[in-house]
Amino acid sequence: MLAPAAEALGVRFSVLAETADAPATQVISEVTVGDYTDFATLKAFAETVDVVTFDHEHVPPEHLQALAEAGHAIRPGPQALIFAQDKILMRAKMDDLGLPNPAWATITSVADAEAFAERVGLPFILKTPRGGYDGKGVRVIEDLAEVSDWLEEMPQLLAEEKVDFTRELAVMVGRSPMGQTAVWPVVETWQQNGVCKEAIAPAPGLPADKATAITEAILKVAGALDVTGVMAMEMFETPEGFLINEFAMRPHNTGHWTQDGAVTSQFEQHLRAVLDLPLGSPAAREEVSVMVNVLGADHEDLYQPYFHVMAHDPAIKVHLYGKSVRPGRKVGHVNAYGYDRDSVLARARHAADFIAGVDVDPYPDIPAPTHLAADDEKETL
Amino acid sequence: MLAPAAEALGVRFSVLAETADAPATQVISEVTVGDYTDFATLKAFAETVDVVTFDHEHVPPEHLQALAEAGHAIRPGPQALIFAQDKILMRAKMDDLGLPNPAWATITSVADAEAFAERVGLPFILKTPRGGYDGKGVRVIEDLAEVSDWLEEMPQLLAEEKVDFTRELAVMVGRSPMGQTAVWPVVETWQQNGVCKEAIAPAPGLPADKATAITEAILKVAGALDVTGVMAMEMFETPEGFLINEFAMRPHNTGHWTQDGAVTSQFEQHLRAVLDLPLGSPAAREEVSVMVNVLGADHEDLYQPYFHVMAHDPAIKVHLYGKSVRPGRKVGHVNAYGYDRDSVLARARHAADFIAGVDVDPYPDIPAPTHLAADDEKETL
Missing domain, CATH: 3.30.1490.20 (ATP-grasp fold, A domain)
Known part of the structure; x- marks a missing residue:
């Protein structure tokens, strides 16, 4: 999903893919197939590009360290990435920074x-x-x-x-090597069987002081670790405040709503950040944006139900990943946006479930989508 | 610019490019280099894909006719494309349809x-x-x-x-083989030396009856010619109404604002239409959207001024095409959106001119960008 952002920015993209049919190879023209745990492969790839970044955190930290020492621009750098790779180091670091750990x-x-x-x-x-x-x-x-x-x-x-939380929250930041930062609105997330299923932006009813405390916390982490690129912080909300759950140092599922709901998507921001370009505005474009994951069910064919969803809701935004379907696997996501949270949520949930093949009413009774076209009138699309 | 839309739709894309370094080859992984005027090249390419479409109208109509007769899905089809290729046939057809010709x-x-x-x-x-x-x-x-x-x-x-017009207007439609249509708002355009320089969506102050007449006209043309894909109609506005100037049967410069300003971009809609998928909503997302072309000036380097523009206006959307700079050549465009037309116009014009290297004030006195984040308050980004 970084590829469209690279296109718009006029940036050339190369990918080191595990297999010749990895989803990224469908949309990126310069592909090297190789093993990201092999140092020689990494080194040869790094020599062909100006900046190296990641879509997962599993590249061995010692290899990244060696590449950085050899002068390659590794962003985020191994000194930051290690805290997303090793959860014990992360917990200790949060204690050092005085941030709320369970x-x-x-x-x-x-x-x-x-x-x-x-x-x-x-x-x-x-x-x-x-x-x-x-x-x-x-x-x-x-x-x-x-x-x-x-x-x-x-x-x-x-x-x-085991935290007795009221709900889960997430927040993302973009940070560039020059130290510029931009934080998107805090979102509410919902996990199903340990997998992110939904994100609602902004988090409904989040008190302003809590949103500020969360924003200050992610800025503190990003600065202390010298993060470059985008970083996600997942949290448990408690009656007293929040506790930090996990970090990801890359575009993250809880930020997919930004593709259609924010002035700058997390993918564009990640590229701007790792390339040390000025960051884009992280402001929400809409009253409410909702992302719902399409989790693989029994149906192999996503396209037939996708057609129905496109016809049923011409304002829904469906993003499929070109992956084969396995039960529970994230094979795509749906973004919806508008004024009315109940309507937007219902539209996104229905579309995601219907595409996955979950047994839902093909014509649910959802309030008509509303739209921000005019300042004081809510037009029906 | 179709490539990012294909990525989001999960559609695989192949391109027949004139040269190995054509801009499309930077973002599309399956590239055939060949001559689009050579029938054997076209035929071999058509056999590798499900649907053939175009980003210009210069493929010889007799070749397209032969491919269509051989059973290839050519969209738009030669029976429609001929009217964008041959301006005399187009004029005669508009007379037949009773539409306003000069x-x-x-x-x-x-x-x-x-x-x-x-x-x-x-x-x-x-x-x-x-x-x-x-x-x-x-x-x-x-x-x-x-x-x-x-x-x-x-x-x-x-x-x-030579029409004595008050201003130029343009409108675009998407139409699928099943006959579904969706028309974007009518835009005002401004040509400089015969080249499109700006588009403002929606056209400021356009009376509703004139907008309706224009929408009816493009729907009549699209239906009569059995158009598939997106089509642009450029017009002269006159005190009495409008006169048709030209057509393009492909994503068009006057529709670039839809990338950032409409629920469905012209690029996504073109793919949905040529693939016979249900169409997306053509509604505007914003009070006003402005597109200004970056026309090549004396400066070869677009990137240094681009950095300044990104830093100066974090909500501006710049799209560069990866083309080498020649004076007057379209090398990119800028989209801006918001509430206040004067501010949005000034931001987009400044960004486009500054990137091109036109001698403008790097820190112009432009009203702060306003944003749609909240219903009743206009937040400053």
């Missing part, structure tokens, strides 16, 4: 787990420090017997209290 | 030109029926001696009265 501990033995359970109670959350994604590498520990097999595989684990 | 005549001799001058006076406009573009193939005839050299080169020419 209770946590490094677990290297069953005794550590017992001590942590004594402190926060059961159940608690156990995570692999590296490599987790979309609910993978996360366990809810109800019984301490569930800790030991992971300890045999990994020298250390991260334990976190 | 006075015109086919000129095959100096005597024809004399008779036409007697009817409409001097100066009049002389055009080559085929192949004209951006003011090329057009002469203002002040003296009948200026007719004869063209008549030696071409069997027939098109003469048109």
Whole structure:
């Protein structure tokens, strides 16, 4: 999804793809197929471009460090990326910065787990420090017997209290090497089985002081880690405030609404930031924007239901990724925007579920989409 | 500029490019280099794709006819495209449809030109029926001696009265093979030396009955010619109504504002239309949208001034085409949108001229950009 932004900015794009049929190869003309864990491959690729950036955090940090030391522009740099790669380092850093962590501990033995359970109670959350994604590498520990097999595989684990949150929030920032920053509005997110399902921008009813505290927190992190590019911070909202959950240092699912709902999309901003261009405005263009993921269901064919959705709602924005369908896999997302939150939410949810093949009414009773065309009248499209 | 729309729709794109370094090759991964006037090249290319469409009208109509007869999906089809390719056929067709033409005549001799001058006076406009573009193939005839050299080169020419217009207007439609249509708001355009320089959407102060008559006219043309894809109709506004100037059967410069200012861009709509997908909403997202072309000036380097513009106006949208700079050549365009027309116009004009290298104040006194973020308050970005 960076490719369209590169086109508009007049920037040439090369991709190091794992396989010749990776989705990125469908839209980027300069493709190198290779293994991102192999240093020689990375080095050869880096030599063909001005700036290297990422769409995931799994490139080995020692390789990135070596490339940076060899003078390649790695953005975000390994000194920042390591905190998105290693959740234990991240927790310690948030403590250093005085930012709100849930209770946590490094677990290297069953005794550590017992001590942590004594402190926060059961159940608690156990995570692999590296490599987790979309609910993978996360366990809810109800019984301490569930800790030991992971300890045999990994020298250390991260334990976190199970936060009793009111809802989940997320925020994103863009930051350039020159230190310019731009923060998008805070969004409400909804996870289903550990996978992001929805984002609503801006987060409904979020008090201004809480939004300000969240904005200040992500700016503090971005500055302290010298982040370049875009970064997402996921949070738990609690009655007292918020607790930091996770970071991603790349365009992120919780920012997909910006493609159609913000003056500058997260993809354009990421490119502007890693290229050290002045950043674009992160302002919302609409009263409310909603993103709903299309999660693979039983149906292989997304196109037939997509046609229906396009015909049913000519203002909906569907983004498909060109991936094959597997149950629960993110194969696309839907953006909707307008005035009325209930209507926008209903439109986006219906479209995403209908395309995925979830059994929903093809002609639901959704209020007509409203539009911002005129200042004081809400036109029906 | 179709490539980003294809990405979002999940559609694969192949391009037949004239040269290996054509701008399209920078953003489309499947490239065939070949001559679009050579039938064998066209045929071989058509066999690799499901639908063939165009970004100019210069493919020989007899080749398109042969491809269509061989069963290839050519959209728009040759039966429609011929009217954008041949201005004499177009004039005759508009007369057939009862739509408002300026006075015109086919000129095959100096005597024809004399008779036409007697009817409409001097100066009049002389055009080559085929192949004209951006003011090329057009002469203002002040003296009948200026007719004869063209008549030696071409069997027939098109003469048109020089219309005393109040301003120029343009409108675009999307139409699919199933016959669905969607018309964007009518825009005001401004041509400089025969080249489109600006478009303002919607056309300021256009009376509703005139906008309706224009919308009905383009729908009549699109239906009568069985157009598929998007089509632009350029017009002269007169005190009495409007007169048709020209057509383009492809995404058009007067529709570039839709990339950032409409629910569905002309590029997305063109793909939806030629692929026979349901069309998207053509509604304007903003009170006013302005497009200003970046026309090449003396400066080769567009990037340094582009940086300044990005920093100066974080809400401006700049689209560069990756073309080398030649004086007067369209090398990009700028879109701006907001509430206040004077401010939006000034921002877009300044950005386009500054990038091109025109000598303008780097920090002009432009009213702050206003934004649609809130319903009843106009936030400053």
